[in-house]
Amino acid sequence: MNIVFLPLIFLASVAVIQGEYESLKKRLKVEYGSIKVNGKFYNLDPNFKRGKFSVAFPFIARRIFEMIFGGGSDRRNCKFEILKPETSLYERRNPKNKITWLGHATFLVQMDGINFLTDPIFSEKAGPFGNRIGSKRYVPTPIDITELPKIDFVVISHNHYDHLDIATLKRIIALNQNVKIFVPLGVAKTLEEEGINQNVIELDWWDEFEFNGLKIIFTPTQHFSGRWINDSNESLWGGYVIIGKKKFYFAGDTGYFFGFKLLGDIFGPFDITCLPIGAYEPAEMMRPVHMNPDEAIQAHLDLKGKIFCAMHWGTFDLSDERCDEPPKRLIKKVKELNLDEKMFKVFKHGETIEW
Template sequence: MSETYKTSDHYNGKTFLNPGQNDLKSFWQVLKWKMTNARVEWPKNVPIKNFPLRMLAPDEKVSATWINHSTFLLQFPGLNVLTDPVYSERTSPFTFAGPKRVKEPGIPLDILPKIDVVVISHNHYDHLDLETIKKLDAKFHPLFLVALGDERLLLKEGIQNVKAMDWWEEVRVKDLRFIFAPSQHWSARSLWDKNESLWGSFMMDSGATKVYFAGDTGYGKHFLDVKSRLGAPDLALLPIGAYKPQWFMRFHHMNPEDAVKAHIDLGSNRSIAMHYGTFQMADEGIDEPERDLKLAREQYKISEDKFGILEQGQGLSY
């Protein structure tokens, strides 16, 4: 990594880290998981419903449509945003191996409305999909907001409209503020670049409404920090999948109970689940996250209206 970033509690001059934490799994721990896993097989293909493309009405502050995995179309007045867009068949460096989608995207790429901004939380293949990014750049030439270090990937592909962000840095586009906030995760695209780029979440604040996109994260105190520094979101998009086995996944991926606790910590008015049901990234079954979310809501006395699920292609508006 040739770039030099400012040293901080999350950058030591060579690699990025989670402040006060070090839970990167070793090769032997990965091997243990692969040799002892109790993986529940997913179906090869699950049809999705066809929902009409939801467009923001003049009296609405924001519309959120779940496309797949961690990809949402967020429509604010005068500005359309995509989060972690993934349209490829596999979330992998290879076209012939790696997690393969079992559900088609809820909004086909060719019928997306004009995209103004794309936010990318980190560089894992199920969040930073270069083929999708190149297609979006060719069609819309949006502004790409990425974590420190990930600008190199995009610039190498000839994508010029890129802004790399550190934690708590802010970018304003029209009337919408994008604040890059912490998450608890890690980064790598290969065996040789571990934690050479940052990871994080985004708060999007229009003045009339706040939307929080958690990216990919384990449960930690950063949710309280986000609320303290940026205020409670009106809408939070929170991951609930890729959490089994817990001994291996928990630090970097929330289970549904963790996500409910994050919803509470954030003081979110309403939350939507994501990061499940499209690509099998861990050992749980395809329906387990939804079932476990229901149990967690009951445990913490959170109504389905306050923390619910959408089908791929389904949206809601405020």
């Protein structure tokens, strides 16, 4: 048996036999806590390596060339159906849990009557200097921020521009003055520099926060952080386990790693998992930090998930695969594995389901 998974069996046994998450959390902090050395955070896998410079540099150079001179239109030439979300479904008197995909990694979710957003971005570009440059959205948002229902909290997985959008957060806060913003360690400083310093809650891996009956737990993923060339990995990254009457998981950005099995053993089964399926080409560069659809399916199985919600595709041009390839590859693999296709949800932009 792989030695990496021996502690997982122990941890799962502790959770089942003792039923004491506090004691388990202390062990998790020791065995699988965040790693920070000389001001930089690291992934749990000691063999983790980013893609080769020989692959990354030509990729970045091509993207800069396209931004300045154009190109890549065939890659982005996809026709997507966009639905207008019925936000009245999110009124408090409607007791059913529901989730709406607003594009990329942004979901509007209601659990036990509480509304929250994941990695909200409503801007036309994802990039620095107030989104003046960067990856351009090729599918518009299906709803304006002003049309959203009351938002109780927001979860941010990491500080990359396509997941932490300052302009969007400021608009959400203006409309929801008491909204809480959950962020990884090191991100509060960025928000404070932008004038966002109220109701911001920083979380380390395995930290939890009680919010009106929901338990919000920040958990490890395999990724990286940075908003400029001089702040690489100075803030943490991660996903969220949210537990109420049902269990919800949001991964943010991540490569496939043993942590999904860990989370499935401790918190699973999950009623819903939101997992990224896009931005995986070129694989030599992307695979350590972005899952392809096959890996996302395995992560879902590791998490003991029921409903799979595909995300991180079909919105921003971030990689070399065609914009409509990820869902096609996902469904093909689901059929090959003889899994229940109805449980693997590829949303139309703005589509809502109950769960």
